Amino acid sequence: MALLEVTNLVARYGRITALSDVSLTVDEGEVVTLIGANGAGKTTTLRTISGLMRPASGTIRFDGRDITRVAPNEIVRAGIGHSPEGRRVFPRMTVRENLELGAYTRRAKDEIAADIERVLTIFPRLRERYAQKAGTMSGGEQQMLAIGRALMSRPRLLLLDEPSLGLSPKLVQTIFEVIRDISARGTTILLIEQNARQALAVASRGYVLEVGRIAHQGAAADLTASEVVRAAYLGGGA
Amino acid sequence: MNQLLRFVSLVAALVRTPRGRTALVCVVAIALPFVGRNDAFTNFLADAGAFVLLALGLNIVVGFAGLLDLGYAAFFAIGSYAFAMLASPQFGIHLPFWLLLFVASGIAGVFGILLGAPTLRLRGDYLAIVTLGFGEIVPQTFLNLSQWTGGPNGIGSLDQPSIGAYKFGFNALPYYFMVLGLIAFAVWVASNLRNSRLGRAWMAIREDELAAAHMGINTTTTKLAAFAMGASFSGLAGCAFASKLQLVSPDQFGFNVSVFILAMLVLGGMGNIPGVIVGSLILSALERFILPQGTNFLHGLGLNVDLTNSRFLIYGVILVMMMLFRPEGLIPSRQRKAELHAGEGDAGVAAQEQALYTEAVH
Known part of the structure; x- marks a missing residue:
């Protein structure tokens, strides 16, 4: 059984649909990455998982328990830690x-x-x-x-929202090393990144989000090799 | 001479430790009415004490939790009326004063939750506007429910506190010591709250509400707790103030009172307990002594200026000056100071970041 199981998630900001159909799973001990362009719905997916946003429909199960409409503070207690977009340290x-x-x-x-x-x-x-x-x-x-x-x-599951955003290339290296380290210490990670190449390098599996739905998914190595993904997210042959 | 020196060195030694400072403040507070030996002064101290309680209460909401409340006088009104209705000929109910301290602060606290609940989703300016509305609605309600509240005349002949056979009567001195006791209690509660888990949650919400939610803080109950605790302090103030004045009426709780209390926080230092007390005493003294005396002085010089009538102008000028020259208040809290002077020391960090970046690129 998957540690996190998101099924047919739909989320809206007013009349704008941010997620039209997102399903994904994260197994215990895995690093899974969710990649995609700006506005594809990556952050919305994480915010919905941590309860900061209510989905219009769909279910989120964590460790077998339905947490779809559970309050954010209860979700932290249940074992999901979230490092938010833009860091937001105090x-x-x-x-x-x-x-x-x-x-x-x-x-x-x-x-x-x-x-x-x-x-x-x-x-x-x-x-x-x-x-x-x-x-x-x-x-x-x-x-x-x-x-x-x-x-x-x-947390049993750590949600990381764009940890490399705005950092110098050297610091990006450091952050990805740390992600490997945290994973090696036994924490399951769901990682959102624009830096798709690096993200796929640390992850075992990946999902590609395109305008609110999962467009591709598979083993990280397969996604890295895939022509479509290369062209759109890995900067082609350059 | 020798004794004087010894006294000065004792005071100097006390000022150096936190416990010593507390002891010194207590001694001064107890001695103050006897040094003044003047009824008007004792009377002032007792009234100012009630405002210190109010400022301490508002400090929990605005200073600790960062929720800008522009209608805090509403809770003062609720606490005062709760006392008045339960300790006067109005309904023939005469509950003991000491019990009413708890009852009135409990009632004010409940109203803190009731009025706080609809504002939970609001932030910043919008929260301020809604609380401003509540601040107007509550005295209006007391004005219009005249069959219970006496309408514009208010409720009079309130019960006076007593300890055993000793009645407080119309002497300001026992009221002063009662208020002093309540302030000591309020300071104890507020400083414990500040250092508690709840206090840390308030400060997290003040800094960044969304990040606080990420930490697993229940922002709803935490904010409601701030409204409830803040309001309950005004219940204590309401009992003390109303029992001394013997009267409550709707015009005592207008918008100017809310602003007056908020100005105490801004002047003294938001979030800092000693700062709030000092700010409150300064503004009360300004209102009661400095402006009237200044007016007399100016009249003596042949200038026909009435400072008391222009007091809001003067408060306004003081607030603007504070914002310009010392936005963190006279005695700031550590964090406020950091917040308001952030940026001044940031040049170093930016340079460091640039250096790191350059190093990484080349």
């Missing part, structure tokens, strides 16, 4: 306070401290910036914080 709070808020749903202080330590091991840069206000950090550091903060809820 700018006037320190790195430490941001990480502590990431563990808001949890109570055990010693476990939280151990997890902060774990996040600081994954992102040594955050240890250097521990007492610094998040808003004064660079874009890459904020992205690391956003991912680390999402990990603080100890």
Whole structure:
């Protein structure tokens, strides 16, 4: 049984249909990527999974449980962590306070401290910036914080929305290495990316979203090799 | 001389530690009416104390949770009327004052939830407009429900508090000490809330509501809790204020009162408890002493200027000056200061980012 199972999801912003038919599954331990152009509905898909947006129809099941109309705070408790589009760290709070808020749903202080330590091991840069206000950090550091903060809820499934957006090529490398690292530590990941080549390189499977519906899907290697996907998302032969 | 020196060094030592500062403030607060030895001054202290309570309550809503409430006087009205109806000849109900402190703040808290619920989806300007509307509706309602509220005349002959056989009467001194006790309680509650899980959730919502939802914070109940806690403080203020004045009437709770309380927060430092108290005392003193005295002074100079009539102009000027020169307030909270002066230190970060980028590209 899949850890996450999205079936025939339809979502609308007023009269505009953002998702017309999205079905996807993520198995325990996998890294799955959802690629597509701007406006294809990638972010909407993630927002609907984390309960921030109500779908018009369709179902979302997590670990066998129907979470389609469950409140966002309950979904975090159920085990889905979300690193949102545009990072959205709390700018006037320190790195430490941001990480502590990431563990808001949890109570055990010693476990939280151990997890902060774990996040600081994954992102040594955050240890250097521990007492610094998040808003004064660079874009890459904020992205690391956003991912680390999402990990603080100890998610079984981590949703990453465009983690490489706006970062220098070198930092993009770092972020993708971290994604591999988090996956190796046992967290299942659903990754949204515009950087399709890199995303397909870390993922085992991928889905291609085109104007609100899944246009292609398959093993990451097959998608990378596919002519259609190459032409549209991997910059052709260049 | 030697003793004076010893005293000064004791005070200096106290100021250096947080506990010492608290102790010092307590001593000064208790000694203040005896130093003044003047009824008008004690009377002022007792009234100003009620506004300190109000400012502490509004600080939870606006300062902690970042929900701009322009109709906070509505809760002050509800707390005051709750006390008045349950401790006056109006219905012949005379519940004990000390019980009513809890009842009135409970009723105000419930109304905080009722009036807060419809505003949950609103943010920023829209929230401010709706709360402004509530602030107008509530006193109007009390004005028009005259069979219960006495209409424009309000409710008079309210019960006075007593401790055993000792009746507070018309002496301001016991009211002052009661208000002081309530302020101490309110400060204790507010500072504990600030450092609690709920307090952290409020600040997360203030910073970024969507990100707060991503953290698993239930934004609905968290915002309602802010409205309820903030409103319940005004129930305490309502009891203290109404029992001392012996009267409630709809005109005591207009828009100018809401703005007056909000101005206390802006002046003192939003989100910071000591700042809010200081801001509140300054504005109360301005209203009661500084403007009338200033008017007398100007009249003495032969200038026919009435500062009391232009007080809102003067508050306005003070607020504009604050926004220009010290937007974080006189005694700012750590975060507000960071927020308002962000950008001044950002040049370094931008340069660093550029350097990283250049390094990566080449």
